[in-house]
Amino acid sequence: MTTQDFVQTVFNKIQNLFPIASLEYQYKTHSSTHFIKVSPSYLFDTDEFLKLEIAVTDKFEAMKADEIFCFITRESLVEIDEPSLIASSKLYSLNAEILEESLFDKPIYTDYQEPKFEFVLAKNAGNRQYAMAA
Amino acid sequence: MSFLLDKSEQNKIAFSYLFDKDVYAAITHCAYYSCIQKIIYILSEYYTDEYNAGLEQIKGSAGNRHLFYIKEIYHWLSKDKIVDSRSAINFKRMLIELRNSRIEADYYDVEITAEKAEKVKDTFEEIQLLIKRSFSL
Numbered sequence: 001m002t003t004q005d006f007v008q009t010v011f012n013k014i015q016n017l018f019p020i021a022s023l024e025y026q027y028k029t030h031s032s033t034h035f036i037k038v039s040p041s042y043l044f045d046t047d048e049f050l051k052l053e054i055a056v057t058d059k060f061e062a063m064k065a066d067e068i069f070c071f072i073t074r075e076s077l078v079e080i081d082e083p084s085l086i087a088s089s090k091l092y093s094l095n096a097e098i099l100e101e102s103l104f105d106k107p108i109y110t111d112y113q114e115p116k117f118e119f120v121l122a123k124n125a126g127n128r129q130y131a132m133a134a
Numbered sequence: 135m136s137f138l139l140d141k142s143e144q145n146k147i148a149f150s151y152l153f154d155k156d157v158y159a160a161i162t163h164c165a166y167y168s169c170i171q172k173i174i175y176i177l178s179e180y181y182t183d184e185y186n187a188g189l190e191q192i193k194g195s196a197g198n199r200h201l202f203y204i205k206e207i208y209h210w211l212s213k214d215k216i217v218d219s220r221s222a223i224n225f226k227r228m229l230i231e232l233r234n235s236r237i238e239a240d241y242y243d244v245e246i247t248a249e250k251a252e253k254v255k256d257t258f259e260e261i262q263l264l265i266k267r268s269f270s271l
Contacts, residue, residue, distance in 0.1 A: 030234075030237050030238070030241070030242070031230075031233060031237050033230060033233075033234055035234075050219065054223060057226075065198075066198050066201065067201075068201050068230055070227055070230040072227070076231055076253075077235050078231045
């Protein structure tokens with residue numbers, strides 16, 4: 001398996017587990033390190049991500065002893081400046097499609113009618129008149 | 135005291151001194167070497183046979199040596215359950231990041247801003263804290 005295939009597989013695994021995840025990948029030659037930036041950061045705190053991270057890094061390092069794999073977040077010391085692979089959140093894409101359909105294909109307010117304030121005003125006016133009369 | 139631990143301590147002192155003077159260019163170097171010298175000491179003292187066998191396997195490559203130190207200390211932290219798996223992987227992640235930043239700070243046209251220096255400091259302190267808790271060093 002090539003590194004590119006491996007990274008693609010990792011992207012798929014993460015996004016199947018966390019459809020909200022956005023991912024960026026960069027290999028930094030000077031440190032022989034493969035970085036994957038994961039957003040949002042709170043995914044790091046889940047047990048599911050921890051298991052995945054351990055499995056992925058162990059598997060990669062067994063394949064390539066002279067390189068290393070590392071997951072990072074927005075708060076990390078390392079930044080991704082030239083990503084060679086990017087995956088947007090599946091969830092945001094889905095929401096964007098639904099929103100687009102709602103706005104352009106199926107308008108939400110087709111049965112919209114102007115509210116009728118006249119009745120309320122007339123009744124209040126009547127009460128006022130009645131009160132005044134009393 | 136071991137010379138390695140002494141050098142680690144000197145790098146720690148240098149880090150604090152430079153950080154307080156806002157001399158950020160060299161702090162990543164001091165932070166990284168302070169950590170890695172302590173780790174080399176731990177591996178050579180507590181896991182001597184495995185450490186020597188591992189070094190023999192990667193003979194002749196300076197870059198690989200540092201990756202070996204990081205992978206090896208992570209291996210023992212996890213295998214011997216010295217810390218929980220989350221702390222072990224966080225520790226490894228921080229070391230990888232610090233190593234990458236050290237190379238960029240020393241050899242590349244990368245600015246070390248006050249914000250970045252703060253992150254280096256946080257990472258350095260967390261690594262040192264885990265070493266202290268796990269190995270009393």
